[in-house]
Amino acid sequence: MPNPYSWTNLTNVVWVEQPVGTGFSQGIPTATSTEDIAQQFLLFWKNFVDTFSLQNRKVFITGESYAGYYVPYIADKMLSRNDTVYHNVEATMIYDPSTSYSTIQNEVPAVQFTDYWKGLFPFNDSFVETIHNQSDSCGYTDYLEKYLVFPPPGPQPGPTDLPGTDETGAVTDDCAVFENINNEIFNVNPCFDSTYS
Numbered sequence: 001m002p003n004p005y006s007w008t009n010l011t012n013v014v015w016v017e018q019p020v021g022t023g024f025s026q027g028i029p030t031a032t033s034t035e036d037i038a039q040q041f042l043l044f045w046k047n048f049v050d051t052f053s054l055q056n057r058k059v060f061i062t063g064e065s066y067a068g069y070y071v072p073y074i075a076d077k078m079l080s081r082n083d084t085v086y087h088n089v090e091a092t093m094i095y096d097p098s099t100s101y102s103t104i105q106n107e108v109p110a111v112q113f114t115d116y117w118k119g120l121f122p123f124n125d126s127f128v129e130t131i132h133n134q135s136d137s138c139g140y141t142d143y144l145e146k147y148l149v150f151p152p153p154g155p156q157p158g159p160t161d162l163p164g165t166d167e168t169g170a171v172t173d174d175c176a177v178f179e180n181i182n183n184e185i186f187n188v189n190p191c192f193d194s195t196y197s
Contacts, residue, residue, distance in 0.1 A: 011060075012054070012057075014048070016041070016044070018037065018040070018041055018044075018070070019031045019036075019037045019040065019041075019070075020040065034069055034070065034073045035073060035077075037070055037073065037074075038070070038073040038074045038076070038077040039077065041070075041074050041077075042074070042077055042078065042081070042087070045078075045086065045087070046086050049086050055085045055086065056084065056085055056088065057088065058088050058090040059078065059087060059088050059089050059090060060089075060090055060091050060092070060093070061074055061075050061078075061089065061091075061092045061093075062092065062093040062094065062095075063093075063094050063095075063097070064094065064095045064096050064097065065096055065097065065098055066097075066098050067094060067097065068094045068097025068098045068099045069098060069099070071092050071093075071094050071097075072092070072094075075089050075092045101159045101162060101169065102171070103159070103162045103163075103164060103165055103169075103171055104156070104162065106178040107138070107140060107164055107171055107175065107176070107177055107178050108140045108143050108144060108148075108163075109140075109144065109148075110131070110135070110140075110177050110178040110181055111131050111132055111134075111135040111140065111141075111177060111181075112144065114128075114131065114181055115128075121181070121185060121188075122188060123184060123185075123188065127184055130180075131177055131180060131181060134174075134175065134177045134180070135177055138163055138164035138172075138174070138175035138177065139163025139164060140163055140164060140175075140177065142163070143162070143163050163175070164177075
């Protein structure tokens with residue numbers, strides 16, 4: 001049965017697989033930075049708008065997962081053009097986004113997230129103490145207290161300078177607190193729905 005509340009009743013919706021080479025998109029990837037990707041998207045977008053006579057429309061830029069990196073750059077590039085004929089950005093939305101290194105997104109907040117949602121993560125006291133000790137010894141607790149505050153103290157460390165990582169920026173086995181929590185929740189609740197990224 002058709003959804004009477006579908007977005008398509010109010011607007012046009014366009015899905016774009018980008019950068020070139022993503023999904024089913026065709027072509028040879030040439031972008032070497034997020035700025036390149038945004039620039040290439042704007043070239044595509046102007047062409048698309050002209051082809052379908054969509055000038056002067058409001059533009060909502062959305063994305064999920066790795067688009068957490070792309071959406072802000074595309075929106076910034078459009079807004080910088082100051083051209084509402086082609087780039088009339090009304091809003092952006094990113095969901096389940098990647099916005100930083102996996103250490104910052106997964107490892108650093110894992111214990112505090114588990115504490116906050118302890119009704120969903122009913123771990124025994126021994127395991128809770130273990131992950132708290134792991135977060136402390138790996139530097140995640142200190143990182144939260146120092147960098148995830150407002151106003152920020154300055155630039156955050158790069159991937160190889162983050163706590164709990166090796167010289168390549170990968171999380172060390174002894175600091176994989178997110179993985180430990182993810183594994184343990186299935187001992188408590190084998191039906192737990194976990195998205196591990």
